[in-house]
Amino acid sequence: MQRQKLNLLGFGKLFGPTYKSHLGRQNELLANKRPCGWYYGYHPAELNYVFDIVNIFPEQYSAYCASRGDSPMMIDDYYSMGYGPFLCDYFKCSVGAIDKPELATKPLMPKPDFTVDHHSICFGHRDMAEVHARMYDARRYSLAFPYIRKEDIGSFDDITKMTEWMDKDVLEYTVQVLKDFVTFLEGVTGEELDDDKFKSVMKISEETSKYFTEIFKLFMSKPTPGSQVDLANYPFVGFFVHGSKYGLDYVKNCYELIKERVRRKEGVVPEEKFRLMTHGIMPWHTLSLYNYIEELGATFPLNPYAHCSAVLHDSNKPFESLARRISTFCNVEHDLMLDALIKKAKDADLDGAILFENTGCRIVSGVMRPIKKALYEELGIPSLIVEAPQCDSRAMPPERMMTQFDAFIESLR
Amino acid sequence: MRTDIEEFYDIFLNSKKIEEYIRNNKKIIGTFCSYIPEEIIHAAGLVPVRLFGKTTNVTQAFSYIPNWLCYYSKRTFEEGLTGGYDFLDGFVFLTSDDTNELMYSIWKKNVKAEYSYLLQFPFAVNEISKRFFVKILNKFKKSLEDHYSVDITDEDLRNSIEIYNRYRSLLKELYKYRFYIPPKVSGSDVLKVNLASYSMLKEEFSDKIERYIDKLSNENELPGKPRLYVTGVPIYDPEVFEMIEGCGSTIIFDDLCTGSRNFDFTIDETAKDPVKAIAEGYLASKPTCGTCSRQGGFAIDERLSYINERLKTLNPDGIIILGDKGCELCAFSQIELRKELTKVKPVLYLEIDFPLAVEQHKTRIEAFIESLS
Numbered sequence: 001m002q003r004q005k006l007n008l009l010g011f012g013k014l015f016g017p018t019y020k021s022h023l024g025r026q027n028e029l030l031a032n033k034r035p036c037g038w039y040y041g042y043h044p045a046e047l048n049y050v051f052d053i054v055n056i057f058p059e060q061y062s063a064y065c066a067s068r069g070d071s072p073m074m075i076d077d078y079y080s081m082g083y084g085p086f087l088c089d090y091f092k093c094s095v096g097a098i099d100k101p102e103l104a105t106k107p108l109m110p111k112p113d114f115t116v117d118h119h120s121i122c123f124g125h126r127d128m129a130e131v132h133a134r135m136y137d138a139r140r141y142s143l144a145f146p147y148i149r150k151e152d153i154g155s156f157d158d159i160t161k162m163t164e165w166m167d168k169d170v171l172e173y174t175v176q177v178l179k180d181f182v183t184f185l186e187g188v189t190g191e192e193l194d195d196d197k198f199k200s201v202m203k204i205s206e207e208t209s210k211y212f213t214e215i216f217k218l219f220m221s222k223p224t225p226g227s228q229v230d231l232a233n234y235p236f237v238g239f240f241v242h243g244s245k246y247g248l249d250y251v252k253n254c255y256e257l258i259k260e261r262v263r264r265k266e267g268v269v270p271e272e273k274f275r276l277m278t279h280g281i282m283p284w285h286t287l288s289l290y291n292y293i294e295e296l297g298a299t300f301p302l303n304p305y306a307h308c309s310a311v312l313h314d315s316n317k318p319f320e321s322l323a324r325r326i327s328t329f330c331n332v333e334h335d336l337m338l339d340a341l342i343k344k345a346k347d348a349d350l351d352g353a354i355l356f357e358n359t360g361c362r363i364v365s366g367v368m369r370p371i372k373k374a375l376y377e378e379l380g381i382p383s384l385i386v387e388a389p390q391c392d393s394r395a396m397p398p399e400r401m402m403t404q405f406d407a408f409i410e411s412l413r
Numbered sequence: 414m415r416t417d418i419e420e421f422y423d424i425f426l427n428s429k430k431i432e433e434y435i436r437n438n439k440k441i442i443g444t445f446c447s448y449i450p451e452e453i454i455h456a457a458g459l460v461p462v463r464l465f466g467k468t469t470n471v472t473q474a475f476s477y478i479p480n481w482l483c484y485y486s487k488r489t490f491e492e493g494l495t496g497g498y499d500f501l502d503g504f505v506f507l508t509s510d511d512t513n514e515l516m517y518s519i520w521k522k523n524v525k526a527e528y529s530y531l532l533q534f535p536f537a538v539n540e541i542s543k544r545f546f547v548k549i550l551n552k553f554k555k556s557l558e559d560h561y562s563v564d565i566t567d568e569d570l571r572n573s574i575e576i577y578n579r580y581r582s583l584l585k586e587l588y589k590y591r592f593y594i595p596p597k598v599s600g601s602d603v604l605k606v607n608l609a610s611y612s613m614l615k616e617e618f619s620d621k622i623e624r625y626i627d628k629l630s631n632e633n634e635l636p637g638k639p640r641l642y643v644t645g646v647p648i649y650d651p652e653v654f655e656m657i658e659g660c661g662s663t664i665i666f667d668d669l670c671t672g673s674r675n676f677d678f679t680i681d682e683t684a685k686d687p688v689k690a691i692a693e694g695y696l697a698s699k700p701t702c703g704t705c706s707r708q709g710g711f712a713i714d715e716r717l718s719y720i721n722e723r724l725k726t727l728n729p730d731g732i733i734i735l736g737d738k739g740c741e742l743c744a745f746s747q748i749e750l751r752k753e754l755t756k757v758k759p760v761l762y763l764e765i766d767f768p769l770a771v772e773q774h775k776t777r778i779e780a781f782i783e784s785l786s
Contacts, residue, residue, distance in 0.1 A: 084738040127745035142537035147508040173545040334518030366515035
């Protein structure tokens with residue numbers, strides 16, 4: 001098949017200054033001896049900006065190591081410690097980095113004063129935090145959010161995370177957990193929650209969330225306006241720096257770019273041949289894989305993994321907004337997840353799906369076969385499942401993946 | 414005594430009692446985790462049985478799930494897919510880890526039963542989570558009442574708590590016969606007895622085990638051998654314990670979730686609110702496997718504290734940790750467990766999978782036992 005020239009949106013270029021601002025904030029806070037917390041998954045990020053906490057993300061750090069090509073050394077060290085093959089790559093990289101900092105990508109993560117884990121992405125976060133906290137003798141807080149069943153919310157939107165309803169007990173409990181976490185942060189910082197600051201951070205978050213959800217909706221336009229590589233920084237912004245001014249500026253600028261692109265009806269490739277869904281944690285070691293597929297004329301208007309970082313907020317109900325974030329594809333019964341996904345797949349007018357099964361990630365790998373089945377049964381759409389650990393290219397070398405992509409795309413013609 | 418053991422094992426292996434319950438029009442509810450409060454199911458007049466996939470030939474399951482998940486989930490699901498659990502009227506899962514959450518949806522879609530329920534389990538134990546768990550259990554109770562058109566009264570619940578407390582206390586009693594120097598009963602025999610308890614009504618099991626314990630008190634001790642403490646993943650294949658003991662040792666204690674972690678706690682029988690008592694018992698008193706811990710604490714420390722207390726009392730010669738590379742909980746914690754326990758006693762770590770690589774394991778076990786003497 002003839003390869004096409006990509007016309008990227010350029011979200012990546014905008015990210016440089018954003019990340020610089022983030023690191024600048026961290027360095028300033030560290031210099032002022034502010035407490036440092038290690039966070040896992042999709043946590044109430046806004047509270048870090050309310051309490052001026054140095055917020056560190058072992059997963060994001062591990063993805064960064066993979067993108068720099070350093071992760072295999074860290075993963076080898078993880079194995080030498082005696083751990084097994086079927087745990088999350090993020091855990092493998094981060095444990096390797098702690099154990100042998102000389103092998104790890106610089107700058108290293110600063111030592112944590114405490115860790116915060118939760119369960120609305122995966123149980124592994126809880127275990128990861130426990131191991132890390134013990135390695136550093138750090139304090140630990142667990143946001144014991146509940147897993148969501150169909151009877152708890154009815155249905156939810158894959159992008160906005162708005163639910164049909166939310167069970168009173170589930171909502172009340174989740175809010176209580178969040179309030180207890182605020183008490184924990186008050187203890188860590190020795191400062192009471194500043195209500196005005198909380199309101200203003202949540203206002204920023206609300207605005208950020210609106211841009212976020214709009215960008216994902218626009219991404220589903222015909223032709224697909226951007227590349228998956230454009231979206232690669234979205235999990236970082238969506239998961240970890242929600243509530244920051246620099247996060248808001250970033251998504252606002254991204255929104256302007258994509259809005260204009262859609263207005264001009266311009267796509268990421270001159271001739272869009274197939275519209276695909278992709279799902280699963282991105283193969284951070286070789287993001288160019290997405291480009292490889294896109295150059296063949298197959299674009300990705302839909303990526304539920306990236307959607308995980310989006311949520312629509314109402315700053316007038318700050319705790320309730322934070323609580324509602326637990327409705328992600330990772331934390332709901334499959335029936336709910338599949339309903340939400342099929343709706344979006346219909347809207348995106350898909351021809352197929354390429355699903356990354358991240359070895360060691362039970363949540364992501366566990367949903368791929370049900371998704372493949374549902375897409376085929378309900379929409380007649382074929383899927384390709386590729387085994388793809390997110391930080392270790394050795395388990396599935398990109399060249400092997402490319403062969404599978406070629407064959408799959410050929411079959412769509 | 415051998416006949417007694419084989420009778421117990423037959424109940425598990427060939428679902429003898431389950432067949433009888435079905436003939437008597439009893440409804441069977443499958444459960445998947447030792448944290449599921451069976452007392453509530455029992456109080457509804459149903460028969461809770463804990464499911465353990467016996468097949469080691471897993472093939473069909475891999476069309477639905479990755480092949481690197483834990484052997485418990487793979488084997489149990491394979492049995493579900495191939496009709497091994499056609500006797501089930503319903504099943505109950507608990508959100509005890511990522512695999513269990515995932516398997517609930519997969520079972521619901523592909524194995525199917527008249528009734529299915531997912532219990533939400535709070536992982537960090539504090540007053541907030543306890544209150545929430547009480548609500549969760551009340552909803553579960555209501556769901557059973559609605560589906561099976563029964564009323565579960567407080568009296569029913571207290572009665573079931575009493576039955577389960579008696580069952581737990583008798584198993585504790587049975588375990589004491591392993592502590593004798595030398596022991597009066599082997600670890601593999603006790604495992605067979607334990608397994609029977611998962612496949613029958615606890616009141617019947619308790620009557621049966623009481624008679625067995627009476628006989629056991631008059632039994633001779635087994636030949637003296639190195640005494641081992643076993644910890645790790647759920648084991649429900651006696652051949653694992655037979656392999657270890659066959660190499661010249663006796664397993665004097667196991668804190669597996671098919672062993673002491675299942676019964677080493679009691680629930681208040683006199684509480685005004687029996688559901689609250691059940692929630693308290695399972696969330697705050699049951700020995701943890703790593704699924705939950707006190708808020709701010711570490712599950713591994715709670716686990717180590719439980720093990721170390723028993724090591725002090727029992728003074729075994731060595732410890733065997735049984736692992737499963739597909740078990741998330743075990744894979745995260747085993748390094749720390751090995752490191753800490755090695756400070757106290759010699760430790761052997763064995764990674765188990767099925768079909769069991771008996772000869773390979775035996776070489777390591779024999780060398781370990783040799784090193785103890």
